Each structure stands twice: as structure tokens, then as C-alpha cells.
Amino acid sequence: MGKKILTEHINVAGIETFDVYRKQGGYTAVEKALKTMTPEGVVEEVKKAGVRGRGGAGFPMGMKWSFLAKPEGVPRYLVCNADESEPGTFKDHYLMKNIPHLLIEGMIISSFALGANTSFIYVRGELMYVIRILEKAIAEAKAAGFLGKNILGSGYDLELVVQPGGGAYICGEETALLESLEGKRGNPRNKPPFPAVKGLYQCPTVVNNVESIATTSWIVNNGGDAYAGIGIGRSTGTKLISASGHIKKPGVYEIELGVPVEEFIYSDEWCGGIRDGHHLKALVAGGSSVPILPAELSLKLANGDPRLMSYESLSEGGFQTGTMLGSGGFIVFDETACIVRNTWNFSRFYHHESCGQCSPCREGTGWMEKVLHRIEHGHGSMHDIDLLVDVAKKIEGNTICPLGDAAAWPVASAIRHFRDEFEWHITNPFEATQPGAVYQGHMALV
Amino acid sequence: MTTEAKPTIAFTPERLTLAKEIIARYPAGKQKSALLPLLHLLQEQEGWTSPEGMDMVASLLDIQPIEVFEVASFYTMYHLDPVGKHVIEYCRTGPCCLMGGEEVYAHLKQTLGIEAGQTTADGLFTVKEVECLAACGMGPVFQIREQYYTHLTNERVDEIIRDLSA
Ligand SMILES: Cc1cc2nc3c(=O)[nH]c(=O)nc-3n(C[C@H](O)[C@H](O)[C@H](O)COP(=O)(O)O)c2cc1C
Ligand code: SF4
Ligand code: FES
Numbered sequence: 001m002g003k004k005i006l007t008e009h010i011n012v013a014g015i016e017t018f019d020v021y022r023k024q025g026g027y028t029a030v031e032k033a034l035k036t037m038t039p040e041g042v043v044e045e046v047k048k049a050g051v052r053g054r055g056g057a058g059f060p061m062g063m064k065w066s067f068l069a070k071p072e073g074v075p076r077y078l079v080c081n082a083d084e085s086e087p088g089t090f091k092d093h094y095l096m097k098n099i100p101h102l103l104i105e106g107m108i109i110s111s112f113a114l115g116a117n118t119s120f121i122y123v124r125g126e127l128m129y130v131i132r133i134l135e136k137a138i139a140e141a142k143a144a145g146f147l148g149k150n151i152l153g154s155g156y157d158l159e160l161v162v163q164p165g166g167g168a169y170i171c172g173e174e175t176a177l178l179e180s181l182e183g184k185r186g187n188p189r190n191k192p193p194f195p196a197v198k199g200l201y202q203c204p205t206v207v208n209n210v211e212s213i214a215t216t217s218w219i220v221n222n223g224g225d226a227y228a229g230i231g232i233g234r235s236t237g238t239k240l241i242s243a244s245g246h247i248k249k250p251g252v253y254e255i256e257l258g259v260p261v262e263e264f265i266y267s268d269e270w271c272g273g274i275r276d277g278h279h280l281k282a283l284v285a286g287g288s289s290v291p292i293l294p295a296e297l298s299l300k301l302a303n304g305d306p307r308l309m310s311y312e313s314l315s316e317g318g319f320q321t322g323t324m325l326g327s328g329g330f331i332v333f334d335e336t337a338c339i340v341r342n343t344w345n346f347s348r349f350y351h352h353e354s355c356g357q358c359s360p361c362r363e364g365t366g367w368m369e370k371v372l373h374r375i376e377h378g379h380g381s382m383h384d385i386d387l388l389v390d391v392a393k394k395i396e397g398n399t400i401c402p403l404g405d406a407a408a409w410p411v412a413s414a415i416r417h418f419r420d421e422f423e424w425h426i427t428n429p430f431e432a433t434q435p436g437a438v439y440q441g442h443m444a445l446v
Numbered sequence: 447m448t449t450e451a452k453p454t455i456a457f458t459p460e461r462l463t464l465a466k467e468i469i470a471r472y473p474a475g476k477q478k479s480a481l482l483p484l485l486h487l488l489q490e491q492e493g494w495t496s497p498e499g500m501d502m503v504a505s506l507l508d509i510q511p512i513e514v515f516e517v518a519s520f521y522t523m524y525h526l527d528p529v530g531k532h533v534i535e536y537c538r539t540g541p542c543c544l545m546g547g548e549e550v551y552a553h554l555k556q557t558l559g560i561e562a563g564q565t566t567a568d569g570l571f572t573v574k575e576v577e578c579l580a581a582c583g584m585g586p587v588f589q590i591r592e593q594y595y596t597h598l599t600n601e602r603v604d605e606i607i608r609d610l611s612a
Contacts, residue, residue: 087578166521183478185520250583
């Protein structure tokens, strides 16, 4: 049994209410932080915990916090990124909907640590029903004296604002999110300046993911060292994994980092295995943006050792044989899945979501979608495969924000590992375009 | 702005109160931050973000109408054209398709006799294609206003359409 830090009480009846959450030990971390710790002390514990950003990039949270500029007389802001739009990812939705007070409590602690007096939770607008749940939770916390002026007599003031997005994946990118929060189009900003220096309203700002912020209550209660003792190596703590696709039990699972991928997929505690009568063909381990892996490389490193659910192990082998933990959007494909069709689907997503500011991304995502559409629909040529590789290369590293890379990697990796499937579509256009037709060549299934 | 036509629609008194509360959430001078929430409020009331409605939002925020349109047109949730009574927004992204989404959505469109982006002749339903709705483990998924409908099958779709047509 893995350790549960975020979801331990998630199935308790009524946990979405203040009273039940409080009875389960909720808000004791706010009391501890505000009454017995300094803001610097909280930052120190978060640093010791080694918790890494759960939004996808994995940047150490404590380190990010310590970069926050603190000019005299200028407000500082904490913005929680609840835009959750990376295909395959639904953990923040699950957490906020079921246990909203865990995020509110984390927001209070984190805001206190950073010296922010107004903090924002930017939630994708499609989740309006979750926004209402959060607003209710905030009102309850405020009524109980955990928000507002002079919280618990500590002299610390905090207001929390829940902000809806308008429907745009790019607003998950932190600078686009800040633009959106200022009431503008979600065009990412050039960096530098970084948000830590000039963020929301040109003031120093920290942006963190829902799950990252939610870890802080446990860290304050139990200490950063205790948190760092969970997990494996530099992948400390637990991670929420959103499991979808061809598995027996799709859902959100909290795992201790370091669980073998094979165990995560096949154990009844988690995904429960591939659906009956089918076999693992491929895995996207960390949301649509990370490289896809074929079955054998999903479960094992190139040297044959088991691959683990950790930042390091998933990226072992670089992009040749590895991938990334990303957001923890774990998409499982069995042998009925067509890799070409899925790659086309993802590239359509990135083309649709490109904000259009930089030409390599705007044009490149359009090209990739078009070429993949043509291959999938039986009109491709062999030259198209190299064209895709070439376009992906031209996007990578040449854009204002990482959406360009995120669009390029799924395409490049699908071709790297499933080139024969692309070729089959091109050489067998009639067969390949029959409904439900999937390449059954020499792929390794597990 | 003497040449501007006066806004022809207004928020209901409750929504106007709420709109003012929302505007007051942001620091002085940063009222434009209320734009996205106000557009949601407008759409909740009118069903879409009509030009007259956007003009009203602009005057509430003391910004130019063109600024409102520029922003509204960036985001996918705001309907810039009139829509049916029920807007069905289905997720077309990979994980939902792995769960049989393409078949279910084809059935939905066939049942209603429309393509994505269209509205039924009786004005009851509009179907829109959207990207991942952060519910991938429960796919296929669509959303109607604030409600998510998950684990969709053809039968379930028939049931939902029947209920909403009643
Ligand atoms: C295109 C794009 C979309 C992103 N979407 C999200 C998102 O939905 N949620 C999120 O937390 N981070 C997202 N990120 C990452 C954020 O830019 C940022 O790194 C993160 O919110 C920082 O929080 P963390 O350090 O706690 O992970 C996205 C990044 C990019 C480039
Ligand atoms: S990489 Fe794409 S999404 Fe990012 S700023 Fe450039 S055009 Fe916009
Ligand atoms: S892919 Fe449909 S909700 Fe995520």
C-alpha cells in the first residue's frame, strides 16, 4: 500500500464541507503555520520536502518560492493554476471537486509563506460547477475565520479569488494565464522577465499547480524531511496519476513516486491491467505532450531494468528510449489503437490550441495536422514521414512558449517508435482506411 | 463616445449586483480582470455573447467594445453567434476517442441530423466539438452548460436527447 497524502480522506462522506474536513484534521496546518512559524520557515520546509511542480515541468516548488522578488511596498501574488487542459489529465478536477478545502488550506499556507494578501485560483471555465464548489468552500473557511482580515488573530490578511478561464489550453502556460487573468487574450509573454519578478499586474508572482499547492498542508504538519522520505531519490512524495484509455479501471490514483510502471498498470490496486482479452501496445505517461513509448519501453528501460513511475526513471534514455512524467496524464493504448490516428488527433489539438504568436508553432502545427490527416486518410506518401520529422524539428526550441515543443514531441516520438505503422498506412491506403483497421505488424505487445 | 449606440440589454438586478461584486475583487484600476467572468455571466443570461451584451460589459468595465470582442473571440467557450437552447459540447480528443467517442458522437449528430457547429431547425440543440474537458477517465464525455455527461454510449445519448426534448 502506498502512502496517501492528498487523498487519504477523499472518500469520507461530506469531506467537501468545512466541518467534516476540519474533523479529519483539516486546517491544523494553517493554525500551525500562522501561529508558530514564520513565512521563511514555511518556505524552508517546502524546500526540504523537495516537492516538484506537479503541473508538468517538475520545477522544485521551494526553489521557485525563494526566487520571488520582494521589493518594498509592492504587492506579491500567488496564482494557482487550475486550468487543467492537457489531454489525459484530470487529477486537479478530481481533487478540487471532491476535497476543495485541501486546496483552500494549501492556498492559505502558500500565500502566507509568500507574503501574498490576495491570491487567485484560475480554473478552466468549463469546470464552472467546480468553481461553485470552491466558492462555497471559501465562504465556509472565511466564516470560520481562516480567510479575511487578521486570520486567527495572527495579523495576516488574505482574500482568495476564484477566476474562470474562457476555454483555451494555452492559458495553462503560466504567462498566458496571467494575461488571461488580467482580462486579455491568452498570449504567452516573452521571458524574461519571469513572473517571479514581473507577473500579475507587473508585480512579483508565483504560479503553482493545484496539486503542488495541495501538498503544503501535509508538509507543514509533518515537516519537509518526512515528505522527502517518501518517494524515490529526487522524486519525493506522492503523485496523482490520471489513468485513462484501455485499462480496466480508469481513474485518479495517488501513488508513492517510484512504483514500477508495470505494477501501476497491472496491479488491482491501480489500473487493474489492460481490458480483458487485450494487450498493451503503447503508453503516453505524462499527458499528450510527452513522447509516446511502445509497450516494451514503457515497462522497461533500454537496459532491461524495470521502469519506475518517477521523474528520473520515466525520462531515462532521453527521447531515444524514454519519455517524461509530465502532468501524470497516463494514457494506455492496447492493440486496437491506431497510432497514426491518435497522432493526427493530438496534432489537431495543438494546431487548434496554438495562440498563433510565433510562426514556427502556428504554421508547423497546421502542417503536421494536415500531413497526418492525409496519411491517416490514405493519401500519404513516404516523403511525408520525413516531412513530419522535419517540421517537428523546426518547431522545437524555436518558439516563445513550450506549446511548440509539446506539439512536436508526440509526432516525433510516434514516428521514432512506430514508423512501420506510418509506412503501412502509406503503402496500404485501402486497407488502412477501412473502419477500425489497425496495423497488426511486428509490434511488440505486452 | 457620443456616436456609440446605447447598450440595448442589461443584466438582471441579481446579476448586476454580482457583476459589481466581481469587479470589486481586483485591485483598483485592474477592473479589466473581470472581463472573462462577466462574459460568462452574460452568456449564462443570454445564451450567447451577443454584440449588445458585449457592449454592455464594455461599459460596465469602462473599456472599449472592441477590447471585449478581441478577448471573447480568443476563447472557445463564448458563443459569438446565437445557439440552440441546449449546447452540446463533446470532447473530440484522443483519450475520449480511445473509449469509443467517435462512434458515439457520430450517433449524436446523426440523431439530431446536424453536423458539429450547427443548430437543429427547431432551435433546441447546437452541437459543438471541443478539446479535452479534463474528464478523460470517464470518456466519452460531453458537456451541456455546466453539467458533464460521462461514460457516454449511444443508448445514453438517446436518453439524454429524449429528456431534453421533453
Ligand atoms: C501549453 C502549456 C499548458 C500548460 N497547462 C498547464 C495546466 O493546465 N496546469 C498547470 O498546472 N500547468 C500547466 N502548464 C505549466 C505551467 O506553465 C507552469 O509551469 C505550472 O503551472 C507551474 O506550476 P508547478 O510548478 O506547480 O507545476 C502548462 C504549460 C504549457 C506550456
Ligand atoms: S509556441 Fe505556439 S502557443 Fe506558444 S506563444 Fe508561440 S504560437 Fe503561441
Ligand atoms: S480526452 Fe476527453 S475529457 Fe480528456
